[in-house]
Amino acid sequence: MSTEITPSASPAAGGFPTSGMQDLSPGGAHVRAVHDEFHGDLLEVSMGPHHPSTHGVFRMVVTLDGERIVKLKPVFGYLHRNHEKLGEGTSYLGSMPYTDRLDYLCSMTNNWAYAVAVEKLAGLTVPERAEYVRVILAELTRLLNHTCLAGFLMQDCGCSGTPLMYAFREREKILDLFESLSGSRMMCNYQRFGGCRVDPPADWLARAQTLVDGYTAFLDEFEALLTGNEIVMARTQGVGCMSAALAVSAGVTGPALRATGVAHDLRKVDGYGVYPRFNFRVPLGAHGDVYDRYMIRVLEMRESVGILQQALAGLPGGPIMNPAAKLRGFRPKAGEAYGRIEGPKGEIGFYLISDGSDPLEDCVAELSKLRVPLGIWGCNGNHEGYADAEDDSQEMFQRYGMRLLRQSAAPLECRGGRFGVDSPGRAGRLRARAPGEGLICWRVNGATVSLPGVS
Amino acid sequence: MDQIAPTTVPITDAERDELRRHGILLTGLEELYNWGRSRSVWPLNFGLACCAIEMIAASMAKFDIARFGSEVFRPSPRQADLLIVSGTVTKKMAPQVVRLWNQMPEPKFCIAMGACAISGGPFKQGYNVLKGIDRFIPVDIYIPGCPPRPEALLHGLVQLQEKMRGQTISGPDAPRHLRADLDCDCPIPEFGEHDLEPPQNDILFQPPASPVRTPKA
Amino acid sequence: METPEQIRDRLLARFPGAQVTVVVNGSPSAQHSLLVDAAHGREMAGFLRDDPVLKLDQCSNVTGVDWPEKEVVETRKTTVPDPAGGTPKIIEEKSKRIEPGCLEVVYHLFSVALRHGPVVLRMRTGNRTDAVTLPSLTPVWRSCEFQEREVFDLFGVKFDGHPDLRRILMWDAFKDHPMRKDYVEPDDYEWEPTPHGDVLAKAKKHFPAPAAPAAAPTPPTATA
Numbered sequence: 001m002s003t004e005i006t007p008s009a010s011p012a013a014g015g016f017p018t019s020g021m022q023d024l025s026p027g028g029a030h031v032r033a034v035h036d037e038f039h040g041d042l043l044e045v046s047m048g049p050h051h052p053s054t055h056g057v058f059r060m061v062v063t064l065d066g067e068r069i070v071k072l073k074p075v076f077g078y079l080h081r082n083h084e085k086l087g088e089g090t091s092y093l094g095s096m097p098y099t100d101r102l103d104y105l106c107s108m109t110n111n112w113a114y115a116v117a118v119e120k121l122a123g124l125t126v127p128e129r130a131e132y133v134r135v136i137l138a139e140l141t142r143l144l145n146h147t148c149l150a151g152f153l154m155q156d157c158g159c160s161g162t163p164l165m166y167a168f169r170e171r172e173k174i175l176d177l178f179e180s181l182s183g184s185r186m187m188c189n190y191q192r193f194g195g196c197r198v199d200p201p202a203d204w205l206a207r208a209q210t211l212v213d214g215y216t217a218f219l220d221e222f223e224a225l226l227t228g229n230e231i232v233m234a235r236t237q238g239v240g241c242m243s244a245a246l247a248v249s250a251g252v253t254g255p256a257l258r259a260t261g262v263a264h265d266l267r268k269v270d271g272y273g274v275y276p277r278f279n280f281r282v283p284l285g286a287h288g289d290v291y292d293r294y295m296i297r298v299l300e301m302r303e304s305v306g307i308l309q310q311a312l313a314g315l316p317g318g319p320i321m322n323p324a325a326k327l328r329g330f331r332p333k334a335g336e337a338y339g340r341i342e343g344p345k346g347e348i349g350f351y352l353i354s355d356g357s358d359p360l361e362d363c364v365a366e367l368s369k370l371r372v373p374l375g376i377w378g379c380n381g382n383h384e385g386y387a388d389a390e391d392d393s394q395e396m397f398q399r400y401g402m403r404l405l406r407q408s409a410a411p412l413e414c415r416g417g418r419f420g421v422d423s424p425g426r427a428g429r430l431r432a433r434a435p436g437e438g439l440i441c442w443r444v445n446g447a448t449v450s451l452p453g454v455s
Numbered sequence: 456m457d458q459i460a461p462t463t464v465p466i467t468d469a470e471r472d473e474l475r476r477h478g479i480l481l482t483g484l485e486e487l488y489n490w491g492r493s494r495s496v497w498p499l500n501f502g503l504a505c506c507a508i509e510m511i512a513a514s515m516a517k518f519d520i521a522r523f524g525s526e527v528f529r530p531s532p533r534q535a536d537l538l539i540v541s542g543t544v545t546k547k548m549a550p551q552v553v554r555l556w557n558q559m560p561e562p563k564f565c566i567a568m569g570a571c572a573i574s575g576g577p578f579k580q581g582y583n584v585l586k587g588i589d590r591f592i593p594v595d596i597y598i599p600g601c602p603p604r605p606e607a608l609l610h611g612l613v614q615l616q617e618k619m620r621g622q623t624i625s626g627p628d629a630p631r632h633l634r635a636d637l638d639c640d641c642p643i644p645e646f647g648e649h650d651l652e653p654p655q656n657d658i659l660f661q662p663p664a665s666p667v668r669t670p671k672a
Numbered sequence: 673m674e675t676p677e678q679i680r681d682r683l684l685a686r687f688p689g690a691q692v693t694v695v696v697n698g699s700p701s702a703q704h705s706l707l708v709d710a711a712h713g714r715e716m717a718g719f720l721r722d723d724p725v726l727k728l729d730q731c732s733n734v735t736g737v738d739w740p741e742k743e744v745v746e747t748r749k750t751t752v753p754d755p756a757g758g759t760p761k762i763i764e765e766k767s768k769r770i771e772p773g774c775l776e777v778v779y780h781l782f783s784v785a786l787r788h789g790p791v792v793l794r795m796r797t798g799n800r801t802d803a804v805t806l807p808s809l810t811p812v813w814r815s816c817e818f819q820e821r822e823v824f825d826l827f828g829v830k831f832d833g834h835p836d837l838r839r840i841l842m843w844d845a846f847k848d849h850p851m852r853k854d855y856v857e858p859d860d861y862e863w864e865p866t867p868h869g870d871v872l873a874k875a876k877k878h879f880p881a882p883a884a885p886a887a888a889p890t891p892p893t894a895t896a
Contacts, residue, residue: 049551050501052530054511057503057548076818077841078548079504082581085851089580097577104505123700161514168515186505186602248729248784251815264784335699338733338780338790351735351780354699547843574862582850583842586862648847650858662863 042070049078053156054164092118092193092330100187102348106145108137108178109343111191116272117339117350118193122332124325129318130195131274136208136311137178137190138341139304143215144174145344146255146297146304147222153294154226157235163226170218173211180204194325205312212308219301227298236290243288254346255300259285259292266342273341277314278307326392331358361396368400374412376402377421485624492536492562493524493619496612499535500528501555503542506569506602510541513605523612532558537615538592539608543571543578544585546651553643556592561632561639564619566596566611573597590655592641673788674725676704686719687712695794705778705792710806713795714833717812720781720791728791731809733780734819736827740800740853741773773800775829779809779816797829800852808834826851 048059057078063071083102087095099114100107112134119126126134151167175185181200182188190197200208226232242252244260257264265282267275283299285292334356340349367376378397380390390406397404409422466481474481482490502510514520514528529535532555544552556565567588570576575586588594595618598611622630631637641659644651674682680692683706690712695705708716720728748765775797782789797804808831810816820831821840828849831837839846848855859874867875 049548050555052500054502056507077583077839077843078545078551079543080545080547080583080841081504081543081578082583082850085582086578086580101505101577104508120701120703121699164511165516168512169517172512172515172517185604186508246814249814251730251732251813253732262784264787269787333698333700335697335701337697337699337701337703338792339701340732347732349733349780351733351778353737356698547841580857582848582855582857586860646843646845648845650860654858654860 106141107188108141113341113348115191120339121337124194142344194322199320240290255296260288489620493616495524498537500530506541509602513608518605539566540572540588541568564595567594568598570601590660707794714807728781730782731813736823737776742771805830
């Protein structure tokens with residue numbers, strides 16, 4: 001026996017919406033009482049995709065026995081922004097800004113995971129200084145993320161913004177650092193394949209040091225308000241327990257997995273980057289409930305402060321970018337790679353398949369099929385100069401039997417006439433010519449063709 | 456009801472200040488009404504994606520949206536004045552956004568915060584991404600950025616307040632909630648086989664007539 | 673951890689009649705994968721999970737790949753000796769064939785207990801049109817449940833034995849499989865100030881051709 005309870009429709013009154021009152025969500029019933037022979041009378045509530053909790057758009061059809069959730073059916077897809085399809089249509093580096101937006105609180109670690117996957121695919125190494133900087137930024141992101149999540153947890157428990165305000169106060173300090181380094185508070189787009197985009201200057205490092213030195217005091221204050229708090233403990237202990245076997249089988253990673261007692265932290269398991277050099281512990285929970293997940297994050301923040309102290313103290317000199325990593329004309333061989341790191345929320349991995357193609361080379365290959373008696377000539381544009389790809393494009397032309405002129409000229413003879421093909425220098429100026437050489441010349445897509453004897 | 460044409464108040468600012476010093480405020484009904492409305496805009500607790508985090512940051516201590524009157528973010532659309540569409544609106548989410556908009560009582564306003572809400576943003580070529588929420592609901596203020604800084608949101612809010620203060624309370628230019636002849640309900644799109652049906656609200660969404668922008672004379 | 677060849681040999685010994693091949697990965701990552709046949713896929717997955725040497729208890733990632741059909745041009749050179757005793761002729765024969773496409777599902781398996789991985793498992797469908805069924809590995813690893821639903825939603829691979837196979841990201845009435853290479857987006861264009869390339873082609877289709885410029889051109893006024 002089940003009764004349908006639907007909210008009564010208000011009488012229409014000049015513009016007051018009445019359409020769609022009976023069906024507020026695509027699934028149909030939104031609140032209804034259900035009788036289950038095992039559980040008695042239950043309430044099925046459709047929560048979302050807009051709901052008061054601060055966890056984004058997500059729809060849950062929950063079946064409640066009082067305050068206990070007996071069954072939950074999730075509905076996804078409300079923020080499916082098809083990063084994969086967009087990635088198919090753009091270059092490798094062009095996908096980097098999209099990775100910022102995957103887990104939008106932690107853009108630095110998303111960037112790093114994608115950079116790791118591409119570096120595995122292309123076989124690129126990263127200089128030591130860049131690895132240290134990546135660790136520093138990842139641990140700052142971890143601090144930011146865990147602080148915010150503790151704030152959001154309290155917000156959803158009903159604290160109405162006070163712990164969140166303290167959390168965001170600290171987040172703002174970290175975002176100031178990110179903004180001065182990468183130009184953006186949240187969507188940093190900072191990691192590159194083979195290193196980082198910009199070398200942090202000395203005063204940035206000094207500010208980071210100040211922030212890290214003061215973070216422990218904030219953590220003490222935060223914990224004093226929350227960890228031993230009677231209401232927090234009553235609301236979160238014993239709630240949402242997850243067993244270790246279920247967590248592993250369901251592919252749960254990160255603090256939620258460690259809260260069930262499974263010692264699985266990719267910083268230790270994979271030992272990527274320079275993490276093996278740092279001395280830090282991995283906190284583990286015992287019950288797998290909400291309180292354990294909260295405590296794991298607090299303890300991880302303290303460990304992150306330790307890692308940051310070590311990284312800032314041991315930051316070596318050197319390049320911030322692998323000089324062999326070319327940004328332009330980046331063409332990994334055909335193959336695939338799966339790269340992963342431990343993001344603040346858990347494992348974040350990217351799986352890339354390359355077919356080894358390069359659109360520029362495809363174009364050059366097509367051009368080389370032209371049948372022209374005097375050969376095919378080309379010259380570099382200013383983009384090749386900026387990207388230090390001039391040698392690459394010359395080598396590619398040579399492979400296809402074409403000539404690329406670099407600040408040089410080539411005399412040509414055709415049917416008794418002589419003329420020359422010139423390429424401009426990087427500044428676009430023509431080289432000096434001997435008297436009697438061609439005076440009229442015009443640019444053909446960057447190369448100039450000069451005709452002798454015409455004034 | 457007879458329309459009383461507004462007359463110019465034959466009183467100088469100095470005299471007005473003098474009266475105020477004695478505790479007497481002299482103003483017009485429209486000004487008072489708009490001042491009250493614009494200084495107490497309560498947004499809906501509605502965040503979709505990354506811009507929502509900057510919206511929350513705008514409500515936190517460093518930027519503090521409360522000093523502009525948006526003290527509380529209401530969780531229920533029945534109690535909210537402002538819908539800040541912050542984040543990418545996907546086609547799956549679009550009917551729900553329109554439903555929320557319909558559930559908000561008049562006077563209501565909409566701010567499209569961020570590139571995704573304005574036009575689809577960086578995900579514009581997506582098969583699940585709606586190319587701007589103004590395809591289905593009327594937008595008052597557009598705030599560009601990806602994400603816009605909290606200061607940009609505050610600037611947009613101030614612009615909205617200026618817009619509200621400029622509204623008349625009678626006549627043909629009165630806002631929607633003061634006109635009995637307007638139907639404020641926006642039709643809710645349905646899930647079709649390949650796209651939303653209809654893909655846009657043709658009354659609200661009217662792009663310019665030419666594919667390329669002609670230069671001004 | 674064992675090499676993919678060793679795992680293949682053990683799988684073939686345990687499941688005679690199964691087909692397991694090692695797909696060599698051309699990139700420096702050297703993450704070679706095991707291509708298994710659909711008929712024995714689930715049994716082999718269970719073996720990989722429970723085997724004490726491998727103990728691959730975590731399926732971290734399930735991805736779909738669309739391999740469209742390819743036209744392959746093969747050149748065959750045959751040397752024909754000259755009956756008169758001169759230089760032999762070399763005849764080039766070019767033959768074209770269509771390599772059929774398929775849909776592929778890739779599983780990245782790790783071991784949390786033994787801290788090794790990844791072992792990459794692949795399964796391919798018969799073609800891209802009607803033979804698109806593969807066994808579901810959800811009974812083996814719970815994490816495959818949502819991810820296989822995603823592959824079904826975006827690629828159209830049907831998983832046999834999945835407890836709840838329905839769309840997860842797109843709405844239920846959606847008909848297409850968007851991540852396929854031949855997916856055509858709905859014709860949905862809006863005004864852009866500087867259209868170019870295929871965007872300009874779409875613009876011209878949606879907007880009537882601009883009228884001949886009048887004596888005093890006026891800029892278009894935005895409506896609504």
